[in-house]
Amino acid sequence: MPVRPIEPGGVDHRSFRLGEDLLIRIPSAPGYVPQVAKEQAWLPVLGPRLPLPIPRVVGGGEPSDRISFPWSLYGWIDGETAMTAPIDDEVRFAEELAAFLVALRCIDATDGPGPGLHCAYRGAPVSQWDDEVHAFLPRIGDARERARAAAIWRDAVSEPDRSAPVWFHGDVARANLLVREGRLSAVIDFGCAGVGDPACDTVMAWTAFSGASRRAFVHVYDVDDATWARGRGWALWKALIQLDSPDQGSVDLARRTLAALFEEGASGGLRGTA
CATH class of the missing domain: 3.90.1200.10 (Aminoglycoside phosphotransferase (APH), C-terminal lobe)
Known part of the structure; x- marks a missing residue:
């Protein structure tokens, strides 16, 4: 699927649209790495209890030669x-x-x-x-x-x-x-x-x-x-x-x-x- 950077790209994380329905979120520096596991653990708990959509965790990735940090995969949310x-x-x-x-x-x-x-x-x-x-x-x-x-x-x-x-x-x-x-x-x-x-x-x-x-x-x-x-x-x-x-x-x-x-x-x- 095509990968497209999202602008503005954010400060703590960099985000990329994957295809039409997914979003990749990667920490921009080591200090933001702890946020990855936290979001993956707690967003599924919080989401069903809130009156508006929040990011939906689809999966995650491990560090590699190309991506230095663990990262998350979310469902895409339309909006500006x-x-x-x-x-x-x-x-x-x-x-x-x-x-x-x-x-x-x-x-x-x-x-x-x-x-x-x-x-x-x-x-x-x-x-x-x-x-x-x-x-x-x-x-x-x-x-x-x-x-x-x-x-x-x-x-x-x-x-x-x-x-x-x-x-x-x-x-x-x-x-x-x-x-x-x-x-x-x-x-x-x-x-x-x-x-x-x-x-x-x-x-x-x-x-x-x-x-x-x-x-x-x-x-x-x-x-x-x-x-x-x-x-x-x-x-x-x-x-x-x-x-x-x-x-x-x-x-x-x-x-x-x-x-x-x-x-x-x-x-x-x-x-x-x-």
């Missing part, structure tokens, strides 16, 4: 990523994404993989990035905005997760959401999924949504204020990293994320954001 696909109703899109994440975190997490290298430590306390955040804060040139960011971070690290560990996706972004006919149709790339604190899954509130769509996401996702505070920390950490990216698109996203975080503070809280 939400980075480029038109979305008919952003509010409905936000509600359906939040409902998917709620369904995910409600799945029995017994024996699920806790935070570690396999998920880039998503689901662990956000305070793990404390040194990085303080080192990166000077990337915000405006002194008042830098002070706002520091306050957001202080709030994030002062709100520990006291709830039972739950399933999280770990990399909720428009690049990992598929759209068909204007609606959310599938969620892909579970390489950073695991069991722990779901605060990392809140970041779309600031990276992708605004106004009514943000309020809709917040309402349906329905977690406590402490989780939202930790989520702001995750969003801030990622934005500070992206500010130094050579890719202008990543820099622009970082600036929009920071603006959303600062706007929220000025408007009196997440649920009151205009």
Whole structure:
């Protein structure tokens, strides 16, 4: 069957379409290898319990002279990523994404993989990035905005997760959401999924949504204020990293994320954001 690279090819993994009905997913570096066995073991468990399609494991391959790492074979899912696909109703899109994440975190997490290298430590306390955040804060040139960011971070690290560990996706972004006919149709790339604190899954509130769509996401996702505070920390950490990216698109996203975080503070809280 013909093999065709998928563009954009991804960061953690490289993906190729095999024929019309299959997808090959290969780690791009040794650090992403642990994700292969995790996805192969857990995606068949999670898939039947979720309201939208996720990657379906068909098989896998061993390292060889041509491919250095173990790899996976999935069923092909039609759709265009939400980075480029038109979305008919952003509010409905936000509600359906939040409902998917709620369904995910409600799945029995017994024996699920806790935070570690396999998920880039998503689901662990956000305070793990404390040194990085303080080192990166000077990337915000405006002194008042830098002070706002520091306050957001202080709030994030002062709100520990006291709830039972739950399933999280770990990399909720428009690049990992598929759209068909204007609606959310599938969620892909579970390489950073695991069991722990779901605060990392809140970041779309600031990276992708605004106004009514943000309020809709917040309402349906329905977690406590402490989780939202930790989520702001995750969003801030990622934005500070992206500010130094050579890719202008990543820099622009970082600036929009920071603006959303600062706007929220000025408007009196997440649920009151205009």
